[in-house]
Amino acid sequence: MDGSQLPIARQALPEAAAERLRTLIIEGTLAPGTRLNERELSEQLGVSRTPLREAFRMLAGDGLLTQLPNRGAQVVALSAEDARHAFDVMGSLEGLAGELAATRVTDVDIEGLRALQAEMEAAHAHRDLPAYYRINRVIHDRLNAIAGNPILTHTYRTLNTRLHALRFRSNLNPAKWDQAVAEHRCMIAALAARDGAALRDILIGHLRAKQQAVLETMKNEKMPGGN
Amino acid sequence: MDGSQLPIARQALPEAAAERLRTLIIEGTLAPGTRLNERELSEQLGVSRTPLREAFRMLAGDGLLTQLPNRGAQVVALSAEDARHAFDVMGSLEGLAGELAATRVTDVDIEGLRALQAEMEAAHAHRDLPAYYRINRVIHDRLNAIAGNPILTHTYRTLNTRLHALRFRSNLNPAKWDQAVAEHRCMIAALAARDGAALRDILIGHLRAKQQAVLETMKNEKMPGGN
């Protein structure tokens, strides 16, 4: 008897609500700074206030909401400073993931990553940004999986979700894009050579580049007079 | 008019309950694996189930509880594997803290750390383990503060709390203790020299030593027949 996969996917309401809200926040439907009215939201989501409040607590723990006593929940508005800090931590975590992965990676893993790299290069060649981001995410998740440290993965994921709320996608200048793809090639080479230190440095540099790109985008979004 | 410091310290019930539970878990009053009965606990804490459940969600987010649908909350029991993983991540984070701190530290900061180091050496000389741990914690917190990255500090604190639930204190063999104190001396030297890379390496080594000590302790706690 192997029913291991099906607890019938039953998901508690608070978790379902949290997931839905997470999506709304990341996609920007709920803009940063928005104050969340419990009664209103609970009606929209079709749940009562009790599970919704539990969802708030979860999202607050993830850093997506802030809760002020007697004044409810509010979608966080990450400042450029916050983004800078988050990227610094992300870099450190990815660096560790790389080091660990280099000690555990199998030839099969590397084959899989090479295939993904090829997909990424194709997306790059076609200037298909959404596909690029999607594959990029898969590769980094894969790296984390190879590292085999669940706590690292969880910490990484949480921070990554927070950064996604910045919605910095859809802005990436060609030079940086080329550079990023090249870095990915180096990553896989370092991994194939089981050179953890090199991989670590590449990943930290990779994150630092992303950080700079995002910070520039954020600066540009604040400055211009347009709408 | 400067009332900036006093919102009269009003703390919501869920937060108060979470803090209390956190303490109970870290101190071991609520042992790992314990299942938490909502009704019972709510009576003991003098709050109703609603804020208690919100507290559960917060602690679950911190990784101190696990929540199973329709089966309530349970104090997490960290395995040796989990502890190893957590220490790996902690090391990476402390390393980053060191690197950042080296670029921002002031002479005044260093003076303060030297004073703490003196206190630590005194505690070490008197074989005062509780004092040693207390000062140790202050020093590491101070380092994080100097690093000036709130996200890093928050991530670090959360992980640290989780590890504290292991209650590995009160076990530390003399040789490792001597070594740890010596490493602290090196830390401050590297910081004074603004040598971020060196400080990083020292901190990662420092954490790795702690990791090994804890893993040994955990192994010994499982093996012996005593009790």
Add this chain to the structure above:
DNA sequence: CTCTGGCATGTTGTATACAAAATGCAAGAG
């Protein structure tokens, strides 16, 4: 005209009642 004080309204915080699910036990069939 401006500022202060009080009130009305709306929103969050908490408790409790009710519904649904899980657990343990016991009785009966094999």
Add this chain to the structure above:
DNA sequence: CTCTTGCATTTTGTATACAACATGCCAGAG
């Protein structure tokens, strides 16, 4: 004797009612 199946009890999940607090408006005094 063992295993299954149904029921009673316990526990969690959700909704809702009530209380406490915050916010905005209006009136009246200065």
